[in-house]
Amino acid sequence: MIVSNTSPLIYLAKLGKLELLKRLFNKIIIPWAVYEEVVLRGKERGFIDATIIENAINNDWIEVKKIIAEDINLSSELDAGESEAIQLAKELNASLLLIDDAPARTLAESFGLSVKGTLYVLTKSYKKELINKSEIKNLLSRLISLGFRISPEIYGRILEEIDK
DSSP states (O other): OEEEOHHHHHHHHHTTOTHHHHHHHSOEEEEHHHHIIIIIHHHHTTOHHHHHHHHHHHTTSEEEEOOSSOOTTSOTTSOHHHHHHHHHHHHHTOSEEEOOOHHHHHHHHHTTOOEEOHHHHHHHHHHTTSSOHHHHHHHHHHHHHTTOOOOHHHHHHHHHHHHO
16 A cells, blocks of 8 residues: 655656556555645646646545544644655555655654655656656656756666666
8 A cells, every 4th residue: 555645746747657656556545635735726726737636536546535633743844745644654554655855754764654755656667667768867857857856866876776
């Protein structure tokens, strides 16, 4: 069972690669707060990625679930989507939580959750031959141009891994 926060959904939708989640994991679960942030507020603002994600929900490969209870141990520094994604992953004993924000990742890992992000989805897609070498390089460049923050070290490591 895979739970996702907002940013992997948005970035993959903006890249036109949201379907990689379906091809890798079959089904993704998101908490209600992520749905509100991505779809409801995204559509209000006219973001095309909101409609792409809503279509995936309507096609039943992204499922929206409400959390059972707020966890008082979650940091007040996280937004509602991050908090609910971590809580939902805990409640469902998820095999993986997709989340990009570093403080949220650290907190999720402190609960014993397996945590990956958008870059993992792209590199795993490359390894599974769902995308080719030139495509992943192009997607990484586009991701950065969209405002995705990646350290030069991690970017270099990914390029080395791709070039093996």
